[in-house]
Amino acid sequence: MRWSAEVDGRLVECDVPGNASLAEALRGGAENTAVKVACGEGICGACSCLVAGERVHGCIYPAFRAYGQVIQTAASFADGPVARALVEAGGVQCGFCTPGMVVAVHSLSTDVPATEAGIRHALAGNLCRCTGYAGLVAGAVAGLQRLRAGEP
Amino acid sequence: MSGMPLLDAADKAAGRAKYLTDFHLPGMCHGVLVRSPHAHALLEGLDPALALAMPGVLAVLGPDDCPPHDLPGEAFYGRNLMTRPLLWREPAWLGCPVAVVLAETADQARAAVAKVQVRYQVLPHVLDLEDALAKGAVAAHLGRSNLALPFGAITYESGDLKGVFSSAPHTIETTYHTSTVQAAAMEPYACLVEPGADGGLIVHKGTPAPYELRHQMAHWLGLRPEQVRVVVPAQIGGGFGSRMDDLEYVAALACRKLQRPVRLELERSEGLVAGRVRHGARIRVRSAMDDDGNLLAREIEADYNAGAHLDLGPYVVLRALRPLALYRCQAVRFSGRLVTTNAPVASATRGFGNPQATFAVESHNDELCRRFGLDPIEWRRRHLLRSGDKNLSVGVVDTQTGQFVAKGATISSCALDRCLDVVQGALSEPVGAPLEGWIRGKGMAVAMHTTGKGRNEISNAKVVLRADGGVEVHSGAPDQGGTGVATSLAMIAGEVLGLPPQQIRVVLADTAAELADSGAHASGRTYIAGETVRQAAEKAKQLRADGAPLPIDAHVAWSPQTNAPPFAACAAVVDVDPQTGQSRVVRLLQAIDIGRVLNPLMAKGQIQGAAAQGLGFALMERLDFTAHGKLLTRGLLDYGVPRTLDLPDLEVVFCGEPEPSVPLGVKGAGEIGLMAVAPAIANAIADATGARVRRLPMDGETVWRALNS
Ligand code: FES
Numbered sequence: 001m002r003w004s005a006e007v008d009g010r011l012v013e014c015d016v017p018g019n020a021s022l023a024e025a026l027r028g029g030a031e032n033t034a035v036k037v038a039c040g041e042g043i044c045g046a047c048s049c050l051v052a053g054e055r056v057h058g059c060i061y062p063a064f065r066a067y068g069q070v071i072q073t074a075a076s077f078a079d080g081p082v083a084r085a086l087v088e089a090g091g092v093q094c095g096f097c098t099p100g101m102v103v104a105v106h107s108l109s110t111d112v113p114a115t116e117a118g119i120r121h122a123l124a125g126n127l128c129r130c131t132g133y134a135g136l137v138a139g140a141v142a143g144l145q146r147l148r149a150g151e152p
Numbered sequence: 153m154s155g156m157p158l159l160d161a162a163d164k165a166a167g168r169a170k171y172l173t174d175f176h177l178p179g180m181c182h183g184v185l186v187r188s189p190h191a192h193a194l195l196e197g198l199d200p201a202l203a204l205a206m207p208g209v210l211a212v213l214g215p216d217d218c219p220p221h222d223l224p225g226e227a228f229y230g231r232n233l234m235t236r237p238l239l240w241r242e243p244a245w246l247g248c249p250v251a252v253v254l255a256e257t258a259d260q261a262r263a264a265v266a267k268v269q270v271r272y273q274v275l276p277h278v279l280d281l282e283d284a285l286a287k288g289a290v291a292a293h294l295g296r297s298n299l300a301l302p303f304g305a306i307t308y309e310s311g312d313l314k315g316v317f318s319s320a321p322h323t324i325e326t327t328y329h330t331s332t333v334q335a336a337a338m339e340p341y342a343c344l345v346e347p348g349a350d351g352g353l354i355v356h357k358g359t360p361a362p363y364e365l366r367h368q369m370a371h372w373l374g375l376r377p378e379q380v381r382v383v384v385p386a387q388i389g390g391g392f393g394s395r396m397d398d399l400e401y402v403a404a405l406a407c408r409k410l411q412r413p414v415r416l417e418l419e420r421s422e423g424l425v426a427g428r429v430r431h432g433a434r435i436r437v438r439s440a441m442d443d444d445g446n447l448l449a450r451e452i453e454a455d456y457n458a459g460a461h462l463d464l465g466p467y468v469v470l471r472a473l474r475p476l477a478l479y480r481c482q483a484v485r486f487s488g489r490l491v492t493t494n495a496p497v498a499s500a501t502r503g504f505g506n507p508q509a510t511f512a513v514e515s516h517n518d519e520l521c522r523r524f525g526l527d528p529i530e531w532r533r534r535h536l537l538r539s540g541d542k543n544l545s546v547g548v549v550d551t552q553t554g555q556f557v558a559k560g561a562t563i564s565s566c567a568l569d570r571c572l573d574v575v576q577g578a579l580s581e582p583v584g585a586p587l588e589g590w591i592r593g594k595g596m597a598v599a600m601h602t603t604g605k606g607r608n609e610i611s612n613a614k615v616v617l618r619a620d621g622g623v624e625v626h627s628g629a630p631d632q633g634g635t636g637v638a639t640s641l642a643m644i645a646g647e648v649l650g651l652p653p654q655q656i657r658v659v660l661a662d663t664a665a666e667l668a669d670s671g672a673h674a675s676g677r678t679y680i681a682g683e684t685v686r687q688a689a690e691k692a693k694q695l696r697a698d699g700a701p702l703p704i705d706a707h708v709a710w711s712p713q714t715n716a717p718p719f720a721a722c723a724a725v726v727d728v729d730p731q732t733g734q735s736r737v738v739r740l741l742q743a744i745d746i747g748r749v750l751n752p753l754m755a756k757g758q759i760q761g762a763a764a765q766g767l768g769f770a771l772m773e774r775l776d777f778t779a780h781g782k783l784l785t786r787g788l789l790d791y792g793v794p795r796t797l798d799l800p801d802l803e804v805v806f807c808g809e810p811e812p813s814v815p816l817g818v819k820g821a822g823e824i825g826l827m828a829v830a831p832a833i834a835n836a837i838a839d840a841t842g843a844r845v846r847r848l849p850m851d852g853e854t855v856w857r858a859l860n861s
C-alpha cells in the first residue's frame with residue numbers, strides 16, 4: 001500500500017506491504033535508521049517512536065494506523081539534551097538500544113520523577129545488553145532534568 | 153570519573169550510525185534458513201518445488217549444495233574437531249539449518265520457507281549433559297560417542313595429588329551446575345555477502361576475527377585469501393563472542409550462485425538457538441585441607457555441554473583452569489571434558505569457559521570457609537596468587553594426548569590484595585534492613601581472567617600523518633559493538649602525538665588493508681592492538697622528528713609475550729524472600745584490577761555491563777527445553793535479560809597499578825567484570841538463608857527448593 005506520514009518533520013511517502021509494521025515502514029520505506037528492531041515482539045523498546053506524541057513500539061504497531069500522523073523517532077531528538085546526557089554519562093556502548101532510550105525519555109509525562117528510582121521504573125521496558133544500565137540511568141536522569149529545564 | 157564517551161556515541165544516540173542491519177545494496181536479495189523442527193533427525197527428502205513457485209523466490213539450497221566447513225585449523229588426534237556441516241543432513245539440534253531459501257525480499261523468503269517440503273526421520277535425542285554421559289545414553293550424533301574429545305579429557309596434574317589427598321585430615325567435595333545461556337546481543341544476528349572483484353567476495357559481518365574468517369572462507373571456497381575481503385561494520389549491536397555463527401558461509405554460497413549481494417538476518421527466536429551459546433556445565437571441585445583450613449591440594453573435573461558440535465569448545469573447557477590456577481597449593485589436578493548433545497551449539501561467549509568454573513570454585517571456597525569457621529576474605533588472602541607467582545592456566549594442549557602443558561607464565565601484576573581491602577570495607581558497612589519478611593545476606597568472590605589468548609596473538613597497525621595535517625590510525629582489530637576499540641586506539645595515538653582523540657580518524661578491520669590481527673577475543677584488543685598502535689604512533693613521531701617528509705606511513709606488527717591477567721573481587725548484598733525463593737541484589741560492588749585504566753568512563757561501563765550479564769547468569773537466564781526438545785524460551789519475552797529494575801546501581805572501584813609487561817600499562821577489561829558476580833550472589837544467598845544453591849540460575853523455584861529440601 002501507499003503509505004505516508006510526517007516523519008521527523010519531513011513528509012515521507014513510500015510503498016509498504018499492507019501488513020507492514022510501523023518499524024518496517026520507517027526502516028524499509030523511509031530508510032530511517034533511528035528505529036532499531038531487536039526483538040520484533042514489543043518487549044525491548046529498541047523500536048520506540050512517538051506517534052502523535054504517544055510512545056509506541058514500532059515493531060508491533062501497524063503502519064496503517066500511523067498513516068498521515070506526525071511521527072518522531074530519535075532523529076527528531078538528535079544531539080538534544082537527553083541524547084547528550086546519555087552520551088556524557090557513558091550510557092552508550094553498542095548503541096543499538098540508545099535511540100529507543102532517547103525516545104522513551106522524551107515520552108515521559110511530567111509525573112515521572114527525574115530520579116534514579118523514577119527512571120528505573122520508567123525505563124523498565126527498554127532492554128540494554130551492554131551497559132548494565134548504570135550509565136544509561138544516570139544519563140536519563142540528567143537528560144530529563146535538562147529537558148524539563150528547557151535546555152535546547 | 154574522567155574519561156571520554158565513545159567517539160561514535162552521539163551518532164548512535166541520534167540514530168545516524170549505520171549497523172549491518174541498516175545496510176542496503178543495489179540488487180540485494182535475502183536468505184532465510186529452513187530449520188529443523190526436531191532436536192535430532194535425518195533428512196529423508198527435501199523438495200523445493202513448491203517454494204520455488206512462490207513469488208520472488210530465486211533459489212533453494214540444501215545440504216547437497218553445501219560442502220561442510222572443513223577449516224584449516226588445529227587437528228586434535230588427527231581430526232579437526234571444528235569441522236561441521238553448514239546445512240545439515242543429520243540436523244542435531246532444534247533450529248539446526250538444513251536449507252536456505254533465497255528471494256527478492258526477506259518476507260518472500262520467509263513465506264517460502266514454509267513451502268519447502270522436508271521429510272525427516274525423527275531420531276532420539278539427548279539435551280542434558282548428565283543424560284548424555286549416562287550408560288546407554290542416546291547418541292547425539294549417529295554412531296559417535298557423546299564424549300567428544302578423542303582422548304576423553306583435557307588433563308593437567310602437578311604435585312603429588314594422590315599423596316596429599318590421602319594424608320590430608322580433611323577433604324571437601326561439591327558439585328555445581330550452570331545452565332546454557334545466550335549472549336542475546338541486541339542487534340539481530342546477520343551478515344551480508346556481495347560479489348567482489350576478481351571472482352571473489354566481500355563479506356560484511358560483525359565477526360571478532362576478520363583475518364581468520366578470510367583465511368577460512370577462502371580455503372572453504374577454494375579461493376585465494378586476497379579474493380575474499382572481510383569488512384567488519386564500524387558499529388555492531390553487541391557481540392560478546394557470540395557472532396561466530398557460520399551465517400556468512402551460507403550467504404557466501406548463495407552469493408556465488410546468484411552473483412548478487414545476499415543478506416541473512418535472523419529473527420530473535422532464531423537467534424536464541426542459532427547464535428552460539430554459553431556451555432552449560434557440571435563442575436566437581438574437591439579440596440584437601442589441613443586442620444587450620446589451609447588449602448593443600450585441589451582437583452576440578454569440568455564437564456561442558458558442547459551442544460551439537462564442538463566449535464571452539466576444546467579451548468573453552470580448558471579455561472575452567474583459571475579459578476584453579478588462582479589459588480596456591482601443593483598439588484592440583486584438572487580434567488575437562490566436552491559432551492556432545494542435541495542442545496544449541498556452544499562456543500565463545502563473554503568469559504569463555506571461565507564464568508562457569510569461577511562460580512563453582514568460588515562457591516566451593518565459601519562452603520569450605522563456612523565449614524572451618526574461617527573468614528572468606530582472610531582465607532583468600534592466604535592462598536591467592538600474587539605478582540611473581542606462576543600462572544598455570546597459560547599453556548597448550550598436546551593434541552595427541554589431551555595433556556595440558558603449562559608454559560610457566562608469570563603474573564606480572566596483581567592487585568587482588570587491594571581489591572580485597574575494598575570489598576572488605578564495603579561488606580563491613582551497615583547494610584540496612586530488607587523488606588518485611590525478606591532476609592538479607594552478604595557474599596563475596598574473586599576471579600582471574602586473561603588479556604588475550606595467551607598464544608598466537610598478533611596485531612598490525614599503521615599510523616599515517618597526512619600531507620594535509622590529518623592523522624589516521626589503521627588497525628586490523630575490529631570493535632565488537634561498543635567495546636570502544638576505536639576510541640581507545642584514538643586515545644592511545646593521541647597521547648603519543650599530543651592530539652585530542654576526536655581529531656584522529658580510526659579505520660578498523662577491513663582485510664583489504666592487509667593489517668593482520670588475531671581478533672577481538674579474550675579481552676585483548678586494548679592491550680594488543682593498543683600497544684601496536686602506540687608503537688606505530690611513536691614511530692611516526694620519530695620519523696617526523698627526524699625530518700621525514702609528509703605523508704608519513706608508520707607500520708608496526710607486534711605480538712605480546714604474556715597474557716597479563718586482570719583480577720576482580722566482588723561484594724554482593726542480596727535479599728531473599730523465603731516464601732517464594734525470589735532474590736534481589738541490593739548492592740553489587742566490584743573492585744577491579746585492569747592495570748592502568750585508559751578510559752575510566754568506558755572501562756567502568758565494560759565492568760558494569762559484564763556484571764549485569766553475570767547477574768543474569770546467576771539469577772535469571774536459561775534456555776529452556778521441553779522433554780521433546782522443543783524450545784520454551786522463544787524470544788526475549790521468555791528469556792531473562794536483566795532489566796533496569798533487576799539491577800542495583802553497579803559500583804566499580806579500580807584498584808590496579810600499571811601493568812609492567814607493556815608501556816601502555818593496561819590489561820583486559822571486557823570480561824573480568826562477569827566472572828565473580830554469580831558466586832558472590834550465591835554466597836550472599838547462602839549467608840542469608842543458610843541454604844547452598846549449587847545450580848544456576850538461582851531463580852525463585854531453585855532457591856525455594858534449596859530452602860525446603
Ligand atoms: S524491537 Fe520493538 S520492542 Fe523490541
Ligand code: FES
Nearest residue numbers: 094097128129130
Ligand atoms: S548499548 Fe548495547 S544494547 Fe544498550
